[in-house]
Amino acid sequence: MQIKEQAKEYDAIIVGSGAGGGMATNILANAGLKVALVEAGPFFDPKDPTTQTQMKWPWESPRRGASTKRAFGDFDMSWGDWKVDGEPYTTAEDTEFLWWRARMLGGRTNHWGRISLRFGPKDFKHKDIDGLGENWPIGYEDIKPYYDKLDKMVGVFGSKERLPNDPDGFFLPPPKPRLHELYYIKGARKAGVSVIPSRLSILTKKLNNDRGVCFYCKQCNRSCKEYADFSSGSCLIFPAQKNGQVDLYTNSMVRTVTTDDTGKATGVSYINKEDRKEYQLKGRVVMLGASACSSARILLNSKSKQHPNGLGNSSDIVGRYLHDSTGAGRSAFVPQLMNRDMSYNEDGVGGMHIYSPWWLDNKKLDFPRGYHLEIWGGMGMPSYGFGFDVTAFNKFIGGTVGGYGDKLREDVKRFYGAVIGIAGRGEAIARYENRCELDPNVVDQFGIPVLRFNYKWSDYERLQAKHMHDTCEEIFDAMGATPLGDKPGKDRDYGLLAPGQIIHEVGTTRMGDDRKTSVTNAMCQLHDAKNVFVVDAGPFTSQADKNCTWTIMALSMRTSEFVVEELKKQNL
Amino acid sequence: MKRRESLKTLLIGTITGATLGTAVSCKEDGTTPIISEVGNNLYGRTPAEQEWDKTTKAATYLTTDELEDISILCDIILPATADAGAATEAGVPDFIEFIVKDLPSHQLPIRGGLMWLNGEASRRYNKAFKACSDTEQIAIIDDIAYPDPDNKKPDMAYGITFFDRMRNLTMTGYYTTRMGLDDLGYNGNYANTWDGIPAEVLAKHEVDYDPEWIAKCVDQSKRLVIAEWDEDGNLLT
Numbered sequence: 001m002q003i004k005e006q007a008k009e010y011d012a013i014i015v016g017s018g019a020g021g022g023m024a025t026n027i028l029a030n031a032g033l034k035v036a037l038v039e040a041g042p043f044f045d046p047k048d049p050t051t052q053t054q055m056k057w058p059w060e061s062p063r064r065g066a067s068t069k070r071a072f073g074d075f076d077m078s079w080g081d082w083k084v085d086g087e088p089y090t091t092a093e094d095t096e097f098l099w100w101r102a103r104m105l106g107g108r109t110n111h112w113g114r115i116s117l118r119f120g121p122k123d124f125k126h127k128d129i130d131g132l133g134e135n136w137p138i139g140y141e142d143i144k145p146y147y148d149k150l151d152k153m154v155g156v157f158g159s160k161e162r163l164p165n166d167p168d169g170f171f172l173p174p175p176k177p178r179l180h181e182l183y184y185i186k187g188a189r190k191a192g193v194s195v196i197p198s199r200l201s202i203l204t205k206k207l208n209n210d211r212g213v214c215f216y217c218k219q220c221n222r223s224c225k226e227y228a229d230f231s232s233g234s235c236l237i238f239p240a241q242k243n244g245q246v247d248l249y250t251n252s253m254v255r256t257v258t259t260d261d262t263g264k265a266t267g268v269s270y271i272n273k274e275d276r277k278e279y280q281l282k283g284r285v286v287m288l289g290a291s292a293c294s295s296a297r298i299l300l301n302s303k304s305k306q307h308p309n310g311l312g313n314s315s316d317i318v319g320r321y322l323h324d325s326t327g328a329g330r331s332a333f334v335p336q337l338m339n340r341d342m343s344y345n346e347d348g349v350g351g352m353h354i355y356s357p358w359w360l361d362n363k364k365l366d367f368p369r370g371y372h373l374e375i376w377g378g379m380g381m382p383s384y385g386f387g388f389d390v391t392a393f394n395k396f397i398g399g400t401v402g403g404y405g406d407k408l409r410e411d412v413k414r415f416y417g418a419v420i421g422i423a424g425r426g427e428a429i430a431r432y433e434n435r436c437e438l439d440p441n442v443v444d445q446f447g448i449p450v451l452r453f454n455y456k457w458s459d460y461e462r463l464q465a466k467h468m469h470d471t472c473e474e475i476f477d478a479m480g481a482t483p484l485g486d487k488p489g490k491d492r493d494y495g496l497l498a499p500g501q502i503i504h505e506v507g508t509t510r511m512g513d514d515r516k517t518s519v520t521n522a523m524c525q526l527h528d529a530k531n532v533f534v535v536d537a538g539p540f541t542s543q544a545d546k547n548c549t550w551t552i553m554a555l556s557m558r559t560s561e562f563v564v565e566e567l568k569k570q571n572l
Numbered sequence: 573m574k575r576r577e578s579l580k581t582l583l584i585g586t587i588t589g590a591t592l593g594t595a596v597s598c599k600e601d602g603t604t605p606i607i608s609e610v611g612n613n614l615y616g617r618t619p620a621e622q623e624w625d626k627t628t629k630a631a632t633y634l635t636t637d638e639l640e641d642i643s644i645l646c647d648i649i650l651p652a653t654a655d656a657g658a659a660t661e662a663g664v665p666d667f668i669e670f671i672v673k674d675l676p677s678h679q680l681p682i683r684g685g686l687m688w689l690n691g692e693a694s695r696r697y698n699k700a701f702k703a704c705s706d707t708e709q710i711a712i713i714d715d716i717a718y719p720d721p722d723n724k725k726p727d728m729a730y731g732i733t734f735f736d737r738m739r740n741l742t743m744t745g746y747y748t749t750r751m752g753l754d755d756l757g758y759n760g761n762y763a764n765t766w767d768g769i770p771a772e773v774l775a776k777h778e779v780d781y782d783p784e785w786i787a788k789c790v791d792q793s794k795r796l797v798i799a800e801w802d803e804d805g806n807l808l809t
Contacts (some may be wrong), residue, residue, distance in 0.1 A: 042722050050614065050616070051616045051618070053615060053616040054618050054626070056615045056616065057619050057746055057753075057761065058748035058749075058753075059749050059750065060615040061615050061669065062625060062628075062629070062667075062670045062672075062674070063671055063674045063675070064667070064744060064745070064748040065748075066671070066674065066675060068674050068675060069621050069624060074615065075615070075616075079618060081748065085598065085620075099696070101593065152801070155799075159788040160788075160805065160806075169805060170801045170805045171793065171805065171807070172790075172807070173789055173790035173800055173807065174768065174788060174789055174790065175766055175789060175790055176766070176768035176769075176781070176786060176789045176790075177768075177781075178769065178776065179769050179773070179779075181773075181778055182769070182779035182780070182781070184779070185782075185785075186778075186779050189587055190794070195706075197785070197788060197789070199717070202806050204790045204795065205790060205793065205794065205796075205797070205799050205809075206796050206797060206798045206799065207798065207799055208798065209798075213795055215763040215764065216763070216764050216765060216766040217760075217761060217762075217763065217766070218702070218760070277667060326587075336777065336778065340775065341773045342756075342757040342758070342759050343614040343759070343770070343773070344759065344769070344770050344773065345759050345760050345762065345764045345766075346759075346760070346766070346769070347760045347764070348766045351767075356587065379758070379759070379760065380752065380760075381758065381760055381761050382744075382747045382748050382756070383748060384671075384744055384745070385744060386747050386748060387740065387743025387746070388743065388744065388746050389740065390739075390743055400718065401719055402651075402717050402718035402736075402739075403717055403718060403719065404648055404649045404713065404717050404739065405648070405649070405650075405651060406653060408649065408650060408739070408743065409650070409653065409656070409755065412756065413756060413757070416756060431629070469701050477585070538612060547727075
């Protein structure tokens with residue numbers, strides 16, 4: 001097969017249009033550089049009525065929003081989920097990993113939870129505290145200026161709390177709590193668990209003239225047509241396109257980074273999904289923001305005489321230290337929330353208005369590293385599954401389980417909005433053994449070798465999940481709620497969800513000062529090829545007990561500004 | 573359908589400023605109009621999803637006889653009331669007809685369950701379920717409508733399992749329609765400005781807003797003023 005070359009040479013080729021790639025595109029294009037943005041999925045704009053799901057009613061879907069075709073339901077704005085047709089991944093024997101891919105412009109930022117937390121000073125130097133994992137080569141003070149700029153550029157609501165490891169920023173004001181959240185606050189305070197307003201990248205107040213303000217439909221996971229929530233397309237890429245500096249290549253699946261005799265990158269080789277032919281783009285710099293695992297896959301597939309083990313992989317570290325956040329949670333029946341007054345719209349923003357940042361000291365606990373608690377509940381819009389087991393709660397109040405007729409109408413109203421849930425999201429320890437690598441036998445429909453995951457939790461994570469469950473019960477008890485289901489025991493890893501399931505996979509191209517134990521330097525620049533950068537969560541030396549997106553974007557901004565300067569100085 | 577119309581009018585009357593289910597804007601506070609999609613009936617499907625829907629809709633699984641039985645069961649589960657229509661009026665059998673093709677794990681339990689039900693009708697009354705009188709039908713339903721952890725009537729266990737599924741599908745199918753949302757009193761999915769729980773609602777609960785917390789929250793009268801901060805991150809506008 002003949003590979004077609006583009007004559008044009010770009011200043012930078014950016015692979016992937018999510019949080020990291022979108023930010024890089026924005027910074028470089030606004031600095032006047034010529035950028036090719038290469039995305040494996042089709043174009044997407046939240047404003048486009050033909051693909052919009054925001055404000056749709058359940059009956060507009062014949063399956064009433066069931067998850068037959070989209071893992072998080074019909075209205076969730078992610079094209080692709082744990083499975084992507086024709087693009088498999090495998091797992092090593094006796095291991096489990098779930099990998100979410102959104103094949104569309106903006107990637108997973110179109111449906112994510114918008115939880116936007118800065119990492120704190122401890123999060124960059126946790127090895128100093130507990131001897132585990134590795135310290136980042138940078139500290140909070142290095143990234144703080146970028147978090148500050150990011151807050152003002154993209155917008156995040158929150159409140160100044162002066163907590164030592166949950167730094168404040170430039171916040172928009174948070175929305176007032178909803179009723180179930182007031183019950184949570186009461187329970188959490190009684191149980192000695194901190195609780196503060198949540199920090200989400202949703203505009204509760206006008207940020208600039210290009211984006212709308214939240215109109216409280218609770219549907220950020222459907223992507224906002226008013227651009228009032230952060231999605232990479234609407235907030236970073238579209239503004240970057242205004243000056244004509246960006247060439248967008250959609251449905252373009254990057255196979256390799258191409259290199260020259262000196263080992264430097266010359267561009268990328270990609271498959272056009274429409275004609276299934278391979279093309280090459282040339283650029284002075286390549287920036288990978290394809291997601292931690294996809295970028296690792298591209299590097300591993302970029303084998304050459306100069307890089308026989310894959311690009312950037314002389315250390316054999318690419319794909320290693322993969323880690324996802326831990327997750328466990330429980331729901332409960334709240335008797336005080338029976339027979340809700342429905343005279344008002346309590347939709348609020350998409351996601352929680354309050355949350356609990358990590359509040360304990362691990363020195364006194366049997367596991368390292370913390371977790372935060374996310375809270376859900378309220379009078380949500382019915383969709384497939386609504387009304388299932390509608391009579392079941394009667395067992396808590398001495399009523400009759402089962403039945404038919406008008407009784408069901410009474411039950412459904414009695415119990416509507418009377419459930420609250422708590423989800424713990426914590427930090428796992430990055431381990432050398434946990435990795436993704438190329439499967440030696442399997443290719444995808446484009447002939448590209450796929451990833452094989454090999455990931456196991458340790459007791460650190462299991463004991464943390466156990467603690468999450470204990471905490472959930474304490475809070476439920478303090479608020480007068482009855483936990484639902486069973487508390488998972490040791491035989492079920494204390495309810496610890498499978499790796500990958502929290503969709504915070506990081507660490508596959510970790511940064512460090514030692515090129516033998518890391519893939520990139522502190523600027524997210526490959527040790528082995530100075531004109532290749534990674535701008536997704538790959539360079540994370542460790543995940544914190546926070547969500548990763550805000551740090552992906554701050555790091556990408558920092559790296560992008562560095563790239564602009566270095567290109568000016570002809571250093572790359 | 574008259575009942576539906578009047579209900580809708582009633583709701584429009586109760587919920588100020590919002591027309592349920594149709595175009596809503598919040599132009600009065602200066603923002604751009606928001607919800608105006610007339611709907612392309614595609615609920616934002618990708619081409620592959622459109623194809624799946626088309627194929628699924630065109631396929632047949634349940635027979636006319638089975639759907640007749642399903643309709644009877646749906647209306648036993650949710651009959652009409654003075655204020656709301658019955659399950660069949662909300663189109664629940666059509667939903668079940670579709671969902672068993674979309675989620676095939678429903679197929680055998682529904683088909684087998686209907687056979688079990690007709691077998692039971694035949695054993696008791698020597699006729700098909702649909703040929704039974706209302707009293708006869710209800711006599712069978714009363715034996716399968718209440719899950720029993722002690723399993724006192726093991727012969728009925730199959731029917732109980734089946735009826736559970738029918739009740740679930742009927743409830744979901746009903747409460748995901750306009751008629752169902754109206755019956756529930758659902759009050760969301762339109763543009764609005766969240767400014768906290770109404771005082772009269774809060775008064776009925778044992779919890780309250782903490783003034784210190786509320787002081788941090790958004791002042792909705794300034795939501796359209798562009799944010800500016802001092803260098804310490806204090807919001808100035």
